[in-house]
Amino acid sequence: MFIKIDNVLINHNFNDGIEVEVRGPDPFYLVELREFVGAEDMSVVLESYYIGGSKDKFRKKFILPIKFHIDFEIVVYRYNSEYGLERLYNHRFNLRDKLVKFDINTENENECLLWIESVKNFSKKYGCTPWVVSNFEHINQKFLSHFNIPTSQVYKTYKIGRYPKSSNDFRTLDRRHENQLWFGWYKLFWSYEHPRDYTRLNPQELVDDILGFS
């Protein structure tokens, strides 16, 4: 759903990574994804893009396909010819009272149950309502039913499983950080699905990584 601020339409969606769309009369908008690191109140820039408003040659969407948990805010700016950067919109990622989908991708029922324990802990910690979708229907039924949920209300989706690196996972061309995703001059990720190489993690470490417990 778009939010309208001062003739500018802004939409964000966190179900397949982090997407921010901006439509408006200015030539460009700047979108910053800022992470809250540790217990600090000050966020730091993980990634930013300028995207086109009225300029066709630029993409309209900011897309960062990180699917695991990070604590972040989104800030949208426009250019003000008197003052420079003008903050137009700010959204602090907040799971409280939100519907959150957990796609659990394993054929091993014991592993599924182990991961669901982490999902429960996560939901309790952040005060969100979990919707679990696994390969085991009897487990799913213990949570919200598919049929009762309007998917447009899902605030965030987490994918818990083992996802090999894809070609998109070599975003950085910097050979000094070969085979890693390098963000904000302070963070290295193994892929957009896993902060660390899942082949070196046990099932508990894997889910902890994705849900930000590690």
Add this chain to the structure above:
Amino acid sequence: MSSIYGFYGGSHSSTVSLVVDGKIICCLEEERTSRTKSGDDHESLPLTCSKKIEQYTGFQIKDVDHRIWTLPCPDKEAREICENAPYEKVSHHVAHNYGAYFTSGFEGKVISVSYDGGGETSFMKVFLCENGKMTEVLNLPVPYNGSLSHLWGFSTTTINGYDEDFLSIWKICKDEGKLMGMAPEGRYDERIYRILNSLIDYKDFKFFPTNTGHRTKFVTISMFENGEFDTQRKKEIFCYNLQKLTEDLMLKFFSDLQNRFPECKKLVLSGGLFANVKLNQKINESGLFDELYVYPAMGDEGLSLGSAIYKAVQLGEITHPFKMPNFYLGTSYTEKDIQDELKIFNFEREVFTPESVAQDIFDGLIVGTFEGKMEFGPRALGNRSILTRPTEKETHSKLNERLGRYDTMPFAPMILSDYFDDVFTSNKSKYSSEFMTLCYTTKDEWIDKIPAVIQKSDKTARPQIVTEQNNPMIYQLMKRYYELSSIPLILNTSFNIHNEPILEHPLNAFEHLKNGVIDKLIFDGYVYKNR
């Protein structure tokens, strides 16, 4: 005693340096040997310069006692260049500061500051130094700080527009000097200053907000689209305010630094920001410090030497700062090296005498020098230079035309050391000025005498002090020129045409002679000219 190779690579300005038994033997930049300007290759590796330095010095990389890479390090390629011999790593800003402090020759209590657009994970490190001991006292991590270097870099990529593929015409880490050159022609503009100040500010040892690079790019692209760079005058006004903001913030920072460490009256600078000779002038003349030294290879090209020096200090083979007799640390060639190729050109030649070349310069000829070892760092200091008389205003456009360049900065003068105080208003930090790292204000009576080397709007020049010790050939030549003209300065610019790195091989110099870029060429004791 040990042999040490230092390296930097994986970004712009790749280099390799060799230190043996605590002595600097050779330093080479990849751009000189690959012939691709470092600003055009932001993923460069020290490949061709590593081969060249092995060939030139006889020290094989795999066989020396120590190899040390500056962080961030491209490990896969580092292993290949070192042929799987082990290597160590050193922090980016540690390498900057070690290179700078140990070549400063400063005794007593010293502050060493490095500041750039982000090396490894920091924008800046500050060290307190005394008697060869360095203690880190400040670190500005990238995620929590902004960088003035980003403000410059990303303004550079936008101000002169884009080609049809939306690639910037001026490049980051390459063309920032053009903005600095335009700045004195502009004027203060409250709105522009405020806009730039919204991108970066300074207080209490922090530069903020963060993300200066992307924010600058965004704001300057928006300004470009708004037509705010569509005349030369508008660009000059933008550059003036960019330079003023840089000076204002850095002087606040250095004032805070001096208040915190009042016992340190000597300052050493490194990192790309201090390629800004006008900023360095402000710091030098601020009265905050008694003496300033700017590392001649202040950008990332100086990291390989800094890392090798760091290792030599660890080993106890360098214990105290030393003065560099010069910065001619690269390769050299003799006639014998190219005698077969030279026959093809069929030039006329005569034995070099200072008198005859001084007469040529007095007569307005443009003379190239390819003598002795190549300079290390961004400045040509007489060994790979183009020299001519400084007395004609038109020389600026004439040289730009010959070299196919678009240099907005005036060309720089070399000055005989004995006459420095006659021509310039300040006489501080002369050692640093042997390497052309500072601007000085010219005395009024000299401005009309040497218009080709003065920025008339602010009366500044970027002199290189020539002494009999640091370059005997140029010193003798200038003495003879002075006898003819009563002018103790000559114009010096780097020996390269547009988009070409400074020459490394003499055949390139002879090509330029053949093509009329220069009128005469000094090489290995002879003066060559076309028949």
